[in-house]
Amino acid sequence: MEFFGNVKDRASWALHFAQVKANIKQPQRSHKVQVSGKTKTGKPYTYEYKYADLADVDKSVMEATKKVVDDKGNVQFTYFFDVNNTDQGVDVQTVLVDVSGFYAVTNKVWFKNFNIGDAQKTASLISYAKRYSLSAAFGIASEDDDDAQDVKNIEEPKVLSKQELDNYTVYYNGIKANLAELYQEAVDGIADAQDWIKGSHTPQDAQAIYQLNQSYKRREKDKQEALKKAEEEAKKEEKLREAQRSEEKPKQEDVSDSFVDIGTLPAGGKYIK
Numbered sequence: 161m162e163f164f165g166n167v168k169d170r171a172s173w174a175l176h177f178a179q180v181k182a183n184i185k186q187p188q189r190s191h192k193v194q195v196s197g198k199t200k201t202g203k204p205y206t207y208e209y210k211y212a213d214l215a216d217v218d219k220s221v222m223e224a225t226k227k228v229v230d231d232k233g234n235v236q237f238t239y240f241f242d243v244n245n246t247d248q249g250v251d252v253q254t255v256l257v258d259v260s261g262f263y264a265v266t267n268k269v270w271f272k273n274f275n276i277g278d279a280q281k282t283a284s285l286i287s288y289a290k291r292y293s294l295s296a297a298f299g300i301a302s303e304d305d306d307d308a309q310d311v312k313n314i315e316e317p318k319v320l321s322k323q324e325l326d327n328y329t330v331y332y333n334g335i336k337a338n339l340a341e342l343y344q345e346a347v348d349g350i351a352d353a354q355d356w357i358k359g360s361h362t363p364q365d366a367q368a369i370y371q372l373n374q375s376y377k378r379r380e381k382d383k384q385e386a387l388k389k390a391e392e393e394a395k396k397e398e399k400l401r402e403a404q405r406s407e408e409k410p411k412q413e414d415v416s417d418s419f420v421d422i423g424t425l426p427a428g429g430k431y432i433k
Contacts, residue, residue: 165262173258176228176237183224183299187216199353212300214291221298234259239297241290245282247331249273251360252289266297270360317367325375328368332356339365343372 163170189210212220221239228236242253242265251270257263270290275281295301320328328339332353345353359367 161267162265163262164265165258165260169258169260169262172260173237173256173262173264176258177256179228180221180224180237183227184220184298184300185223186300187212187220190216197322214287214294217300220300221294224298229297230259237295241293243286243290245286246359247273247276249356249360250285250289250364251280252293254290254293256297266293267297268360269293272362297421312393317363319370321418325368325371330361330365330368340370340372343369343376347376 163173165173177235189212191211191213192208223300225235226240230236236259237257239254239256240254244251249270249272251268253268254266255263255328256266269289271285271289273282273285275285328340329336330342331337332342342353346357361369
């Protein structure tokens with residue numbers, strides 16, 4: 161959860177948030193759903209459970225906020241949803257707002273949309289994400305509802321081979337794109353590609369991005385080590401050349417003993433023998 165506003169107003173936010181939570185009555189689980197499928201071993205299963213849908217949870221929280229008022233009856237705390245629906249999935253955050261202006265934003269919850277283009281199923285996914293986020297924000301027991309039937313269980317991501325990683329594709333701006341090429345665009349500074357890489361992803365997409373990132377780090381490390389080695393070799397060669405030049409340089413002869421004493425030349429210009 162992230163907090164925004166003047167620090168002096170945080171106490172007011174915390175007080176009213178606690179009062180709202182204290183007044184929340186757990187919503188009635190008046191809906192029923194049947195779930196059936198197969199285990200990983202192929203064994204079929206079926207079970208039923210009751211749940212509270214988004215309307216039930218929302219009503220429970222709103223009733224609690226109406227009880228947190230000042231002496232004039234003004235509500236002191238409220239909330240709203242921040243929803244982002246993309247071609248990758250749906251993410252939702254609940255924004256918790258105090259009368260002072262101080263507010264908090266819950267951690268983002270994200271679900272892959274396996275039914276892009278189906279408005280009804282997408283709306284169902286958004287409803288599920290909202291209920292999940294709101295329940296988490298106020299500590300309401302989170303139960304799967306009928307919207308959850310459209311949310312498929314995601315398997316543990318597998319480590320991809322080099323060939324699988326080279327050929328791995330993702331949906332980028334509504335079209336299929338090679339992930340390795342998209343990652344390189346991000347490395348090259350393309351803002352859209354960078355934003356996509358930093359966004360929310362399915363576990364398998366995230367695994368592929370992680371492997372590409374590790375591969376990139378290894379390549380960069382190898383480049384730096386190769387560059388360092390080349391610089392060291394260049395320094396060694398330069399020292400060797402300097403040593404060779406020093407050896408090849410002719411030595412200056414000592415001519416102090418080569419002079420012949422020819423006597424003293426008098427003022428008249430004739431040698432005195």
